Amino acid sequence: MQVTLKILRFDPEKDKKAHFKSYEIEADPLDRILDALNTVKWYKDGTLTFRRSCAHGVCGSDAMRINGRNRLACKELVGDIGKKITIEPMLGFRILKDLVVDMEPFFEKYRSIKPYLINYEDPPATERFQSAEDREIFDETTKCILCGACSGSCPPFWSNSEFIGPAAIVNAHRFIFDSRDQGSDERIAVLSQSEGVFRCRTVYNCTDACPREIPVTKAIEQIKRVMLYNR
Amino acid sequence: MYRGQSGMWLWVFHRLTGVGILAFLFLHVADTYLVGLGPEYYNELVFLYKLWVFRLAEWLLVGAVLYHAINGIRVVLMDFWESGVERHTQLVFGTLGLFLLLWLPAGIFMLKDVKWFA
Numbered sequence A: 001m002q003v004t005l006k007i008l009r010f011d012p013e014k015d016k017k018a019h020f021k022s023y024e025i026e027a028d029p030l031d032r033i034l035d036a037l038n039t040v041k042w043y044k045d046g047t048l049t050f051r052r053s054c055a056h057g058v059c060g061s062d063a064m065r066i067n068g069r070n071r072l073a074c075k076e077l078v079g080d081i082g083k084k085i086t087i088e089p090m091l092g093f094r095i096l097k098d099l100v101v102d103m104e105p106f107f108e109k110y111r112s113i114k115p116y117l118i119n120y121e122d123p124p125a126t127e128r129f130q131s132a133e134d135r136e137i138f139d140e141t142t143k144c145i146l147c148g149a150c151s152g153s154c155p156p157f158w159s160n161s162e163f164i165g166p167a168a169i170v171n172a173h174r175f176i177f178d179s180r181d182q183g184s185d186e187r188i189a190v191l192s193q194s195e196g197v198f199r200c201r202t203v204y205n206c207t208d209a210c211p212r213e214i215p216v217t218k219a220i221e222q223i224k225r226v227m228l229y230n231r
Numbered sequence B: 001m002y003r004g005q006s007g008m009w010l011w012v013f014h015r016l017t018g019v020g021i022l023a024f025l026f027l028h029v030a031d032t033y034l035v036g037l038g039p040e041y042y043n044e045l046v047f048l049y050k051l052w053v054f055r056l057a058e059w060l061l062v063g064a065v066l067y068h069a070i071n072g073i074r075v076v077l078m079d080f081w082e083s084g085v086e087r088h089t090q091l092v093f094g095t096l097g098l099f100l101l102l103w104l105p106a107g108i109f110m111l112k113d114v115k116w117f118a
């Protein structure tokens, strides 16, 4: 099928402002948006810049706005999106070039919630035992691939560069609800600051945007309730 | 532009109605303050509130207050009530339903004897 890709382009060396450029290409309905972008880059305009690595929805490199919603380019099929496809970089991040955004502030917030197991006891001779039920509690938030689609879909994240954002909260959830972890207080201390979890306005864009189907809003609300009820 | 979820539009209207109510509050403080200068000034001005434009605006104001209150309760429920997130869709429809149920009849009462475009 013939599709039109309208891509928001920005070259920091030449452009003052981002601008749209359209490309007509031939694509199969079963092609992914990533294939369509590759077609443009390989055969039409080699200057087009975007991130991708695994091409299988695992690495989280290619989150972008596809027809107005944050999606992974490697998970969306051209046939599902339609003949007219608008592709823009995610909101809430500084654009480095074309579809590539600066993820560093995002990772800094991620690191601030200490995304690793904290346990002050000496490791036992065998394992730190955890029952299947206890593992189940935080199962969904283990699936995060740090693509940034949730944070980039969040209005408070767009307007407040200090807001920690849904992705960092999801990863805090993964450890706060882990029965083996003892670092909850440290993480809650970060999340209860004014730019923490209560900046969330339950807009639900994050839940829709997550390519891993993590119920992001639900995880955020669970953390809010820990703070509201366990003090 | 971001093609957001229902929650995003509810949130946008929550903001707009909040700012709208605040703006009215300032207006209201200003007009009530006129009494301080003397009743004649106040009486001079309140005729404004009988104009159809103002009557309509009053109805919109009632809408803003109702919406802001009901949606506010939805947001509070979301935070405090464990099943709030699972019931998101029902809460959205409940909010809009209750809002219309109160606002439309209020319109009939408030606007029935307005002389339009007079």
Ligand code: FES
Pocket: A051, A052, A053, A054, A055, A056, A057, A058, A059, A060, A061, A062, A063, A072, A073, A074, A075
């Ligand atoms: S390229 Fe790895 S997630 Fe899309």
